[in-house]
Amino acid sequence: MEKPRVVFVDDHRTMRLTLVELVCGIYLKDLTFDTVQLSSTEELLRWLADGNVAHxxxxxxxxxxxxxxxxxxAQLRDGHIRTPFLLFTFDNLDEDACEELLRLDAAHVNKGSDNAVDLIAEFIRNALRSP
Structure with missing residues (x-):
């Protein structure tokens, strides 16, 4: 059976590597999964269009x-791709943006929050438990 895949998308390589190391290497070291690191949303959409599966x-x-x-x-949801999705930002989202994320069944974490890594790890853990 193929291991589940968690995709990290960030154009800042150092941020991506640090996030993967912290979340996967420390917070989720009890789980078995592969990570895929991409640098743009366009790359993510191409990767998924090529038939790859993300959990x-x-x-x-x-x-x-x-x-x-x-x-x-929004494009993924329009294409009926329901993969659990977490959006992370350095800013707080306004009420309309929060409502849109809820409508699209997605989560949000502010990178600047004290528990950002905990929240990202919890999101991944829950996503990997889902059928």
Whole structure:
């Protein structure tokens, strides 16, 4: 049986590597899964279009590309891809943006919060438990 895959999307390589190391290497070391690291939302959409399967997606909202994480999420949902999706940002989202994430069945974590890594780890753990 193939191991589940967790995809991390961030154009800042150091941030991506640190997040993977912290979340996967420390907080989720009891779980077995593969990580995929991508640098843009366009790369994420191509990767999924190529038939790859993700069991959880952790995506920066601003990947340095024209397509924000929230817009990529909307495209995935429009294409009936229901993969658990967490959007992380350095800013607090306004009420409309929060409502949109709820409508799209996604989570949000502010990178600046004291428990950001805990919340991301909890999101991944729950996503990997889901059928």
């Amino acid at each position: 959880a997606i952790v995506c920066d909202n601003n990947t340095g590309s024209a397509l924000t994480g929230s817009r990529a999420l």
